[in-house]
Amino acid sequence: MLTVGELAARTGVATSALRFYEERGLIHSTRTPAGHRRYPRGMTRVVAFIVFAQRVGLSLEEIKMELDTLPVGRPPRADEWARLSATWSERIAAEIEALHRLQRGLTDCIGCGCLSLERCHILNPGDRMASRGAGPRFWMGDEPEE
Amino acid sequence: MLTVGELAARTGVATSALRFYEERGLIHSTRTPAGHRRYPRGMTRVVAFIVFAQRVGLSLEEIKMELDTLPVGRPPRADEWARLSATWSERIAAEIEALHRLQRGLTDCIGCGCLSLERCHILNPGDRMASRGAGPRFWMGDEPEE
DNA sequence: CCTTGACTTCAAGTACACTTGAAGAATTAG
DNA sequence: CTAATTCTTCAAGTGTACTTGAAGTCAAGG
Numbered sequence: 001m002l003t004v005g006e007l008a009a010r011t012g013v014a015t016s017a018l019r020f021y022e023e024r025g026l027i028h029s030t031r032t033p034a035g036h037r038r039y040p041r042g043m044t045r046v047v048a049f050i051v052f053a054q055r056v057g058l059s060l061e062e063i064k065m066e067l068d069t070l071p072v073g074r075p076p077r078a079d080e081w082a083r084l085s086a087t088w089s090e091r092i093a094a095e096i097e098a099l100h101r102l103q104r105g106l107t108d109c110i111g112c113g114c115l116s117l118e119r120c121h122i123l124n125p126g127d128r129m130a131s132r133g134a135g136p137r138f139w140m141g142d143e144p145e146e
Numbered sequence: 147m148l149t150v151g152e153l154a155a156r157t158g159v160a161t162s163a164l165r166f167y168e169e170r171g172l173i174h175s176t177r178t179p180a181g182h183r184r185y186p187r188g189m190t191r192v193v194a195f196i197v198f199a200q201r202v203g204l205s206l207e208e209i210k211m212e213l214d215t216l217p218v219g220r221p222p223r224a225d226e227w228a229r230l231s232a233t234w235s236e237r238i239a240a241e242i243e244a245l246h247r248l249q250r251g252l253t254d255c256i257g258c259g260c261l262s263l264e265r266c267h268i269l270n271p272g273d274r275m276a277s278r279g280a281g282p283r284f285w286m287g288d289e290p291e292e
Numbered sequence: 293c294c295t296t297g298a299c300t301t302c303a304a305g306t307a308c309a310c311t312t313g314a315a316g317a318a319t320t321a322g
Numbered sequence: 323c324t325a326a327t328t329c330t331t332c333a334a335g336t337g338t339a340c341t342t343g344a345a346g347t348c349a350a351g352g
Contacts, residue, residue: 005328015329016311024309034318036329055248060309085252092249096242102201103238106231151298161299162341170339180348182299206339 001038004029011047018047026050026064042075049081056088057095147184150175157193164193172196172210188221195227202234203241 008015021027022037027046029037046067053063066084070076154161167173168183173192175183192213199209212230216222 003329014311017309019331020310032318034329035331036318052252054309056252088252089249092245092252096245096249099238099242099245103235103242106198106202106234106238149298160341163339165301166340178348180299181301182348200339 001030002041002043004037004039007039007043007047010044011051013047013051021047021050021060024060024064026060026067040075045076045081049084052085053088056091058088058091147176148187148189150183150185153185153189153193156190157197159193159197167193167196167206170206170210172206172213186221191222191227195230198231199234202237204234204237 002010004015004018007013008018011018018027019037022029027039027043027050029039032038049067050060050063053066054060058066069084070080148156150161150164153159154164157164164173165183168175173185173189173196175185178184195213196206196209199212200206204212215230216226
């Protein structure tokens, strides 16, 4: 069993962050009679999962939802971890694709030197923006409604 | 000349955001005798630049520093815009590369099912983490000191 | 002229992911 | 045994990028 300080030392995640994760229900601890946290050694894996998932771009809320699908009481098996991270690959691929699109758009815009909201087809995919009232700056990622 | 509402309509950026940008010194306006903001039409281009730069991952502070290198009083030329966005391409490329590394690491970790902070060479690039006190979770992007 | 809508400032609120500090209890090293 | 370290909770603060609301002013249409 690890104390919060030891878990922090092994994961590189601050004790304050670990307590925060516990408060948000991402990790759980047993307590000593004095109320000190004790973590099973497998908890390092959970923390690693959290950090990795954040790196992929998930919010703590999303990570919690994924972790909640894990069995309680028993350490997760390798295939269960794999199931959780399966969607990450797609997510990363999508992000890479978005960056490629941005890259292409950037080259185009440097090439034409426009950077004009009215004319640039990169910044202005629908060739007409700010039409419908609600959505601000949908060329930051939102689709312009097809 | 455009009012703040017109600029918002043309850019898709909320008036509150435009005022916020002005407060932070990213954009500037002249005022009518009554104190209402008036923007030259080229301001849409500046706002587009800001949104684009944010999309690339720059903070408003960084964007301001880039915009501060532009000449005042005269609308920037195409080559000046191009100069500003020149570094973006590298930045995007670096981000894509990081995601590719993450992707590879993810595949490896699913393959070996480890996700262990002590053994995984993806999460633990230096094969020894949490060594030096200061840096928490340096496998989220920090380098493990070479 | 009068109402409606757009504009003004300023303070405070929001969301995310934590960190910091205070006050005190428990554990560990010497 | 004592001093230093680590732990506890809880409240409040941090940074980024805004948004929202209040209270009031200005401009345009009928």
